[in-house]
Amino acid sequence: MENFFWHNPTAVIFGKDTVKELAGHLKAANVKGVLLVYGGKGTFKSGAYDQVTDMLKKAGIAFSELNDVKPNPLIDKVREGISRVKAGGIDAIMPIGGGSAFDSAKAIAAGACYSGDVWDFFVGKAKITKAMPIYGVLTASASSSEVNNIGVVTNPESELKTSITSEFIYPKVSVIDPSFQITLPEKQTIYGGVDIIAHILERVLDGDEGSDLMDAQGYALIRTMMRVIPELIEDPKNYDLRAEYALAGSLAHSGILSVGRKIRGDFSSHRMGHSISFMYGTPHGATLSIILIAWARYLYEENPVPFARLGEEVFDIFDGTDEDKALEAIDALEDFFKDINTPTTLREIGVKEEDIEKLAANASRGESFGKLSKLEPEDVLEIFKLAY
Amino acid sequence: MENFFWHNPTAVIFGKDTVKELAGHLKAANVKGVLLVYGGKGTFKSGAYDQVTDMLKKAGIAFSELNDVKPNPLIDKVREGISRVKAGGIDAIMPIGGGSAFDSAKAIAAGACYSGDVWDFFVGKAKITKAMPIYGVLTASASSSEVNNIGVVTNPESELKTSITSEFIYPKVSVIDPSFQITLPEKQTIYGGVDIIAHILERVLDGDEGSDLMDAQGYALIRTMMRVIPELIEDPKNYDLRAEYALAGSLAHSGILSVGRKIRGDFSSHRMGHSISFMYGTPHGATLSIILIAWARYLYEENPVPFARLGEEVFDIFDGTDEDKALEAIDALEDFFKDINTPTTLREIGVKEEDIEKLAANASRGESFGKLSKLEPEDVLEIFKLAY
Numbered sequence: 198m199e200n201f202f203w204h205n206p207t208a209v210i211f212g213k214d215t216v217k218e219l220a221g222h223l224k225a226a227n228v229k230g231v232l233l234v235y236g237g238k239g240t241f242k243s244g245a246y247d248q249v250t251d252m253l254k255k256a257g258i259a260f261s262e263l264n265d266v267k268p269n270p271l272i273d274k275v276r277e278g279i280s281r282v283k284a285g286g287i288d289a290i291m292p293i294g295g296g297s298a299f300d301s302a303k304a305i306a307a308g309a310c311y312s313g314d315v316w317d318f319f320v321g322k323a324k325i326t327k328a329m330p331i332y333g334v335l336t337a338s339a340s341s342s343e344v345n346n347i348g349v350v351t352n353p354e355s356e357l358k359t360s361i362t363s364e365f366i367y368p369k370v371s372v373i374d375p376s377f378q379i380t381l382p383e384k385q386t387i388y389g390g391v392d393i394i395a396h397i398l399e400r401v402l403d404g405d406e407g408s409d410l411m412d413a414q415g416y417a418l419i420r421t422m423m424r425v426i427p428e429l430i431e432d433p434k435n436y437d438l439r440a441e442y443a444l445a446g447s448l449a450h451s452g453i454l455s456v457g458r459k460i461r462g463d464f465s466s467h468r469m470g471h472s473i474s475f476m477y478g479t480p481h482g483a484t485l486s487i488i489l490i491a492w493a494r495y496l497y498e499e500n501p502v503p504f505a506r507l508g509e510e511v512f513d514i515f516d517g518t519d520e521d522k523a524l525e526a527i528d529a530l531e532d533f534f535k536d537i538n539t540p541t542t543l544r545e546i547g548v549k550e551e552d553i554e555k556l557a558a559n560a561s562r563g564e565s566f567g568k569l570s571k572l573e574p575e576d577v578l579e580i581f582k583l584a585y
Numbered sequence: 586m587e588n589f590f591w592h593n594p595t596a597v598i599f600g601k602d603t604v605k606e607l608a609g610h611l612k613a614a615n616v617k618g619v620l621l622v623y624g625g626k627g628t629f630k631s632g633a634y635d636q637v638t639d640m641l642k643k644a645g646i647a648f649s650e651l652n653d654v655k656p657n658p659l660i661d662k663v664r665e666g667i668s669r670v671k672a673g674g675i676d677a678i679m680p681i682g683g684g685s686a687f688d689s690a691k692a693i694a695a696g697a698c699y700s701g702d703v704w705d706f707f708v709g710k711a712k713i714t715k716a717m718p719i720y721g722v723l724t725a726s727a728s729s730s731e732v733n734n735i736g737v738v739t740n741p742e743s744e745l746k747t748s749i750t751s752e753f754i755y756p757k758v759s760v761i762d763p764s765f766q767i768t769l770p771e772k773q774t775i776y777g778g779v780d781i782i783a784h785i786l787e788r789v790l791d792g793d794e795g796s797d798l799m800d801a802q803g804y805a806l807i808r809t810m811m812r813v814i815p816e817l818i819e820d821p822k823n824y825d826l827r828a829e830y831a832l833a834g835s836l837a838h839s840g841i842l843s844v845g846r847k848i849r850g851d852f853s854s855h856r857m858g859h860s861i862s863f864m865y866g867t868p869h870g871a872t873l874s875i876i877l878i879a880w881a882r883y884l885y886e887e888n889p890v891p892f893a894r895l896g897e898e899v900f901d902i903f904d905g906t907d908e909d910k911a912l913e914a915i916d917a918l919e920d921f922f923k924d925i926n927t928p929t930t931l932r933e934i935g936v937k938e939e940d941i942e943k944l945a946a947n948a949s950r951g952e953s954f955g956k957l958s959k960l961e962p963e964d965v966l967e968i969f970k971l972a973y
Contacts, residue, residue, distance in 0.1 A: 198763075198828035200600025205593070211844070212588025375586075409812075410829045413805040421798045440586035441798045444845060456599070457832060 198408050198457040205451060207344045208370045211444070213436070215374050216248040219332055220256040222370045223289070226330065230259040230286045234278060234302045235293040236266045243336045243377040245293050259286065263305075269474050269481070270297040272316055272352045278305035279315055282329065289369075292333040295389070296340025296349070299333050303348035303366040306331050316352060318361045325363040332370045336377040338446030339389035339482065341396065343371040345451050351475065358471040373447060375439035383430060388482025390426040390442065391539050394419055395485040396450040400462045402493075402503045404569040408457035415454050416510035418445050423511070426537050463568035466492050469577065472560035479546050486539040487546070490531050491584035496570050497523040503569065543585045550585065557581040586796050586845040592752070593839060595732045599761045599832070601824070604636040604722055608644040610758045611677070611720060618647040618674045619720070622666060622690045623681040624654045631724045631765040633681050647674065651693075657862050657869070658685040660704055660740045666693035667703055670717065677757075680721040683777070684728025684737070690719050691736030691754040704740060706749045713751035720758045724765040726834030727777035727870065729784065731759040733839050739863065746859040761835065763827035771818060776870025778814040778830065779927050782807055783873040784838040788850045790881075790891045792957040796845035803842050804898035806833050811899070814925050851956035854880050857965065860948035867934050874927040875934070878919050879972035884958050885911040891957065931973045938973065945969040 210218050223231075231253065240246045253260050263278045281287065282305060290306045292298035306328040308315030317323035335343045342348070346367045351358040378386070397415045422445050429438050448454070455461040469492070470484030497504045501519040508514035508526030517525070534541050548556070560581075561574040572580070598606050611619075619641065628634045641648050651666045669675065670693060678694045680686035694716040696703030705711035723731045730736070734755045739746040766774070785803045810833050817826050836842070843849040857880070858872030885892045889907040896902035896914030905913070922929050936944070948969075949962040960968070 198600070198825055198832070200603060202596070202598055202606075204596035208590070208592035210590055212586070215588060218590075408829065408832065410806070410809045410833055413809055414802055417801040417805040418798070421801055424797075437586055440845065441796065444586070444796065445798055457828065 199459045201456045203453070203456055204364070205344065205367065205453070206369075207367045209344060209373060209447070210370065211373045212440075213374060213376050216245070216334060216372050217252050219334070219370065219372055220252050223256060223258055223332060226289070226369070228258060228288045228330075228332075230261070231289045231291040231332070232278060232281055232287045232305070233260050233262045233264075233291050233293060234266055234298050234305065235262070235264055236268075236297060237264060239336060239381070240293050242380045244380075245334050245336045245374075245377045249291070249293055249334055260291070261287065266294065266297050266301050268297050269351050269358060269478075270301045272304075272319075272350050275301050275304040275308060275315055275350055279308040282309040287329075289330045289332055292331065293336060295335065295337030296342045299331075299335070299340070299342035299368070300348040300350060302331050302333060303328070303342070304350050304361065305329075307361065307363065307366055319350065319352070319357075319359045325361065325365050328363070328365040331366070331368040333368045334372045334374070334377075335443070337381055337385060337389060338373075338378065338443045339392040341447050341450030343368060343373060344447045347450075358475055373443050375443040376436060378439045378443065379434050379436070383433065384480070386429055386433065386442075387426065387537050387539050388480045389446065390422055390537070391482035391486045391534070393442075393446045393449045394422050395466060395482075395489060397454060398489060398507075399464050399466060400454050400458065401507060402569060403458070403460045403463035404500060404503060405458045405460040407459055411454055411457055412506075413510070416507075418449060418454075419511050421445055423533055430537065460568045465567040465569075465572055468566060469560040469580065472556050473543070473546075473548070475559065476552065476556060477546065477548060483540050483546060486534040486541055487543055487584050488580070490527065490534065490541050491580045493527045493530070495576070495580050495583055497527060500569050543581070548585065553581045553585055554578065587847045589844045591841070591844055593732065593755065593841070594757075595755045596758045597732060597761060597835070598758065600828075601762060601764050603762050604633070604760050605640050607720060607722070607758060607760055608640050611646055612644060614677070614718065614757070616646060616676045616718075616720075618649070619677045619679040620666060620669055620675045620693070621648050621650045621652075621679050621681060622654055622686050622693065623650070623652055624656075624685060625652060627724060627769070628681050630768045632768075633722050633724045633762075633765045637679070637681055637722055648679070649675065654682065654685050654689050656685050657739050657746060657866075658689045660692075660707075660738050663689050663692040663696060663703055663738055667696040670697040675717075677718045677720055680719065681724060683723065683725030684730040687719075687721055687723070687728070687730035687756070688736040688738060690721060691716070691730070692738050692749065693717075694719050695749065695751065695754055707738065707740070707745075707747045713749060713753050716751070716753040719754070719756040721756045722760045722762070722765075723831070725769055725773060725777060726761075726766065726831045727780040729835050729838030731756060731761060732835045735838075746863055761831050763831040764824060766827045766831065767822050767824070769821075771821065772868070774817050774821065774830075775814065775925050775927050776868045777834065778810055778925070779870035779874045779922070781830075781834045781837045782810050783854060783870075783877060785842060786877060786895075787852050787854060788842050788846065789895060790957060791846070791848045791851035792888060792891060793846045793848040795847055799842055799845055800894075801898070804895075806837060806842075807899050809833055811921055818925065848956045853955040853957075853960060856954060857948040857968065860944050861931070861934075861936070863947065864940065864944060865934065865936060871928050871934060874922040874929055875931055875972050876968070878915065878922065878929050879968045881915045881918070883964070883968050883971055885915060888957050931969070936973065941969045941973055942966065
């Protein structure tokens, strides 16, 4: 096992009707004004917007609003948020939403304490040394952004979707009320679930033998998600299922599953998926179910062991060689994706064959990447062809 | 799933040769003097004492020492520590050891900020509102005290071993270097392991159906511990096994396995075990393997479901009724305890038959307790008889 440092300072308020509990935390920190950061319809439909603004009014805390934050959030919206904060009257950032709102809030929180352009943090030109406090309300589980120190933002100018990581951008307090997720469109429940599963798979399949213990925790999370997603499709209003989903969603990418690993996850599938979202606007989770399967099929013969272990631990596949088990596990994962109606080919989401080279090139950007296996640009092209 | 609040502020430095990394944290907090709190031989033998005092000397931090802290630590030693702190020159408490050192440190940290007698906190006469910072070095995993907010101390006058729980007594930073545990006596590895397993069993067997997800995490931890303990008996110097053990030990009773549960664990076995340790000085883990089996046999017919689930998830027992599976699971657990040489009867540890009533009475203290099933004093007596 590798040495590690673990410190996750985020406080989580989890459960039904808990937004009101934020007031005490805000008052204790002497917060007088917040910037709400959210998308649109979903925030209102879930009831979160009303509960948050009610809570703020009752607590006598002023708020201004940055709305229309998009999925795969854009750097310009972040810049707009930063200007608003710099204009004064705001002591804290309050995302209401899923990963997009939280990720944007993190970039705003850090950018507001910096004199240069916030994009500097994303391209390594500057380091985050300070950020405003974040108090968030989660309405869609998937990214674990509510409990981690990562923010992912897209810059259309540079065609880059990239991220910041800093101890300063952990939310101070996150409210996770699973009942807000009851109104999510079915597709979002499915794609969010795929994203959660991907965050775990990208760890247990990274080729690191760091910690059997944490792998076992990861497999148990995957099994839970594979039970919960189909049950939620049948019974979307079931609070307890929403709660299991939300809790798994927060644990998956909080960082805890990486402790003790040398390779802290192989996020190649995320990187390739981002290229598809960037060009086609495809929901993040849908890109992952496509790419994970193609990536696994491309690699498993050279690296059967982690896929065979996945077969044993998640799909009860115990017969045959490691290669047999690995292939059977990938088939089983693909079957699961098909069962829950998430795409497993680029064709299904309308990708044009002539765009494949562009998609691969955008993912590679001339570099090799990947941990389980180093992917050269030509490997990435093959994976996209397989995915087609 | 029940609503919950989760905030674990402890920073963990985990791995080989990491004591030196404490210096930066102490300097950043402007700590000038610490009180070392430790037991005896083990602290020197593990190398922890030398590494800690070297680190402090190099960092120019003064230290004084409170040593000879016993397993099942005593309130008088805590009082002595508090006097030392109140005499001045100490800004932080630094336990070096296992649960006894950390638990004592927590009581000292809280007591030093209080004008009355520290025992008031244990009997509910006063509430902790402040504590000195704790920077600890773990040399024996079992209690999770290095990452939780609980301190257990014994008062011989009142024949009580009882605990404090407060958000203020989480350690600020805990160093977990698994290599310190390589010199542990075999018995301590075994009994510590039983304690870790008990902390998980006492949750998954509490009768709460709060969160399948967290139960699955717990079962995965138990399976890991049941693999690691026998391997460590064979190969006690194996660092990676020590690391898996230490990591499981910290997760088990950190509180994370209780999130979402209504009943946050049924610690009846701990309570009954404490009564044995109190009277016979029996190591804590040895009392647990005895009592857990007797408790389970006494209760399972009325409550077969959690035991049956344990059978399925940990022992791959899938055939028969819930009662069949439950009994088979308890037999399998008892076999495991026998395999690793931890006692499963009171007779084995030399308890005299005539003491059984006293042991039971000490555990009950005239009250009923327990969650899976309420235990009246007469039930407790029956359990102790079964355990004999």
